[in-house]
Amino acid sequence: xxxxxFIDIDGTVYKAHEDSISESIKQKLKDVKDDIDLFISTGRxxxxxTCLREAKEYFKGFVLSxxxxxxxxxxxxxxxxxxxxxxxxxxxxxxxxxxxxxxxxLDKVYVSHMNDLVDYALTPRDENSxxxxxxxxxxxxxxxxxxxxxxxxxxxxxxxxxxPDTFTFFKWGKTGADIVLDGITKAKGILExxxxxxxxxIKTYAIGDSGNDIPMFKLVDVSICMGNGTEAAKEAATxxxxxxxDFGFEEAIDNIVKGVW
Numbered sequence: 001x002x003x004x005x006f007i008d009i010d011g012t013v014y015k016a017h018e019d020s021i022s023e024s025i026k027q028k029l030k031d032v033k034d035d036i037d038l039f040i041s042t043g044r045x046x047x048x049x050t051c052l053r054e055a056k057e058y059f060k061g062f063v064l065s066x067x068x069x070x071x072x073x074x075x076x077x078x079x080x081x082x083x084x085x086x087x088x089x090x091x092x093x094x095x096x097x098x099x100x101x102x103x104x105x106l107d108k109v110y111v112s113h114m115n116d117l118v119d120y121a122l123t124p125r126d127e128n129s130x131x132x133x134x135x136x137x138x139x140x141x142x143x144x145x146x147x148x149x150x151x152x153x154x155x156x157x158x159x160x161x162x163x164p165d166t167f168t169f170f171k172w173g174k175t176g177a178d179i180v181l182d183g184i185t186k187a188k189g190i191l192e193x194x195x196x197x198x199x200x201x202i203k204t205y206a207i208g209d210s211g212n213d214i215p216m217f218k219l220v221d222v223s224i225c226m227g228n229g230t231e232a233a234k235e236a237a238t239x240x241x242x243x244x245x246d247f248g249f250e251e252a253i254d255n256i257v258k259g260v261w
Contacts, residue, residue: 001201005256006041006063006190006216008208009051012226013249017123020053028250033058035257039193041186043170043178043212045069045104045146047129048122065104066170066180066212067189068145078192079106080184081143086166088140090147090179093162095136099155101179102130102148103138109148112136117150121176147179170212178212187215205261207241207252209233222261224252 007013013021020026029038040049041063049056049064061072070078082090087103094101100118102111107129111118114132122130138144147167149156156177160169168185170178190204204220206213209229217223217236225237227248234240239261242248255261 001203003036003203005036005205006039008213009042009044011209012207014051020051025249026055028253029055029058032253032257046107048125050124050126061193063186063189065146066178067184067186070189070192072196077196081145084140091136093159097158099159100150103144104146105142149177185215187219190216205256
């Protein structure tokens with residue numbers, strides 16, 4: 001039976017603001033890449049998966065921007081973009097509230113204002129991939145796949161109230177949020193990918209740690225939450241592994257390969 005494993009990045013294989021994923025995780029991915037098919041499933045866009053470094057080559061595909069972009073064998077097989085009318089609503093609401101926001105294309109993010117939180121949240125990143133437009137004059141002819149908010153939770157909630165039935169907000173915690181079109185999730189992106197694969201005699205797994213991982217947890221056969229994950233993610237998972245700092249990812253991968261999970 002072929003095993004497909006969909007892996008979140010932040011809090012799952014990557015510790016915030018490190019230069020890269022750990023050598024231990026890189027080695028584990030290298031060791032198992034021929035035994036199981038590895039895929040990334042993340043809220044990050046293409047410009048900020050730099051933290052994987054050379055380990056990117058071990059993955060057969062990428063579900064990016066919470067399912068908005070799906071890549072398999074270096075080919076884009078699905079891309080969902082925000083309609084101009086919805087972009088206008090979003091930008092107008094952000095401007096009225098004075099929110100700091102970013103809009104993502106495939107390989108760049110355009111931010112309304114550069115500040116310390118933007119710099120922190122988007123590090124590491126590809127060179128010249130973050131463009132500060134210093135205002136809200138976004139180019140509406142661009143194809144944007146997702147948005148980010150770089151504000152505190154109170155302001156994010158106000159922005160969300162202005163945009164009912166249009167966008168889903170995946171909040172990071174006390175600050176920041178991924179903002180996607182309603183109905184777009186990691187699970188939808190994974191389904192797009194599975195439609196391009198031979199799904200005969202396969203078993204699907206997901207490893208993650210937070211709220212935006214819950215849809216893919218519900219989709220796959222076996223879901224695994226990191227020990228450092230949120231309570232909601234843990235409740236949705238089949239199994240809970242150790243903390244990222246305690247080699248929890250390596251434990252999860254070992255249990256998948258051995259057939260324990």
